[in-house]
Amino acid sequence: MKPVLLETSKGLVEFRYEGQGPVILLLKGGHCSRDTDLSHQSLIHEGYKLLTVSRPGYDKTDIKTGKTPEDFADTLIEILDHLAIPSVQVIAVSAAGPSGLALAFYYPERVTSLILEAALVTPWEVRFKRKGKLLFGTAGTLVWKGLRGLLKVHPDFVMKMMLKELTTEDPEKLLKQLSNQDRKFVYEMLATSHSGKGFSTDLDHQPIDLSKLTVPVLGMYAKKDGSVHYSNAILLQSLIPHSEVYEVPADSHLIWIGEHANAVWRKRLDFLQEHTKAAAEKQTVENR
CATH class of the missing domain: 3.40.50.1820 (Alpha/Beta hydrolase fold, catalytic domain)
Known part of the structure; x- marks a missing residue:
């Protein structure tokens, strides 16, 4: 729909x-x-x-x-x-x-x-808020455009970079453990992501x-x-x-x-x- x-x-x-x-x-x-x-x-x-x-x-x-x-x-x-x-x-x-x-x-x-x-x-934790404002503020659209382009060429690099922010474990080890179905999930999540003006606003909630x-x-x-x-x-x-x-x-x-x-x-x-x-x-x- x-x-x-x-x-x-x-x-x-x-x-x-x-x-x-x-x-x-x-x-x-x-x-x-x-x-x-x-x-x-x-x-x-x-x-x-x-x-x-x-x-x-x-x-x-x-x-x-x-x-x-x-x-x-x-x-x-x-x-x-x-x-x-x-x-x-x-x-x-x-x-x-x-x-x-x-x-x-x-x-x-x-x-x-x-x-x-x-x-x-x-x-939000201060460290996430500071980093989020820097990466996904006014430059957010360009950052995501670059990440999506890099994802097509070096998917493992981008997925590992993302997992580093989302886990307390070793991101490289975690990436290797992902099933094909889970890798597809992570790839599609990244491929459809963007921030617009939304994420920088989220950080102040x-x-x-x-x-x-x-x-x-x-x-x-x-x-x-x-x-x-x-x-x-x-x-x-x-x-x-x-x-x-x-x-x-x-x-x-x-x-x-x-x-x-x-x-x-x-x-x-x-x-x-x-x-x-x-x-x-x-x-x-x-x-x-």
């Missing part, structure tokens, strides 16, 4: 809305474009309708639609209202964590559940007060993640008693690949199905 552009009160937002069934709102992570798929597209085949909204600065979504997670939460509600969607389950990936949290915090009546996949719930979150939350994190530290999972669990943290035995930030990828898929799907059922039962009671 081709992307749709919606004129909101703050500017244009790009989204795709496809499938049949209960609605899942997908907020992709940093550098992810409309073409980047970290396995979530397959949820359509599990009986869900997937609403994928490009975050501010990514694809054709105006940066002014949400320079802060709180502002973007308001924009997301405009989209839900436009599509006549009363409530959604939300998946927030990596740098989209603050946006997913803000939506669940300010509009809990519109969020049935929230899944945080290797997602930030704390401010501040997450909300987790202790006041009321919606059901599942967090999936890896201890060997070199990008989103496992302290995010610990903080999530300590401040939200009703949350669930699933420790993914992955070797990097990329919890969607490796021999444990099926377990991540199953955990996500079980959580979605559980809260789809709970929402349906609640609606039945309210209609009586």
Whole structure:
């Protein structure tokens, strides 16, 4: 399905809305474009309708639609209202964590559940913020253009360079251990990535007060993640008693690949199905 552009009160937002069934709102992570798929597209085949909204600065979504997670939460509600969607389950990936949290915090009546996949719930580490501003600020487009060109010629070099930022393990050793399918995943992720104005804006996002979150939350994190530290999972669990943290035995930030990828898929799907059922039962009671 081709992307749709919606004129909101703050500017244009790009989204795709496809499938049949209960609605899942997908907020992709940093550098992810409309073409980047970290396995979530397959949820359509599990009986869900997937609403994928490009975050501010990514694809054709105006940066002014949400320079802060709180502002973007308001924009997301405009989209839900436009599509006549009363409530959604939300998946927030990596740098989209603050946006997913803000939506669940300010509009809990519109969020049935929230899944945080290797997602930030704390401010960015200073070292990542400094490096991110330098590489993906005004020069971001040129950096990604160069990386994609180099990827075609020296894919192993680019993949190893990327893995160095995403794992606490030896990136060269990790690259050699990747299956052909996982190598394809990493290659396509890099080939479809770009920053636009989005990532530099992501770096300034501040997450909300987790202790006041009321919606059901599942967090999936890896201890060997070199990008989103496992302290995010610990903080999530300590401040939200009703949350669930699933420790993914992955070797990097990329919890969607490796021999444990099926377990991540199953955990996500079980959580979605559980809260789809709970929402349906609640609606039945309210209609009586």
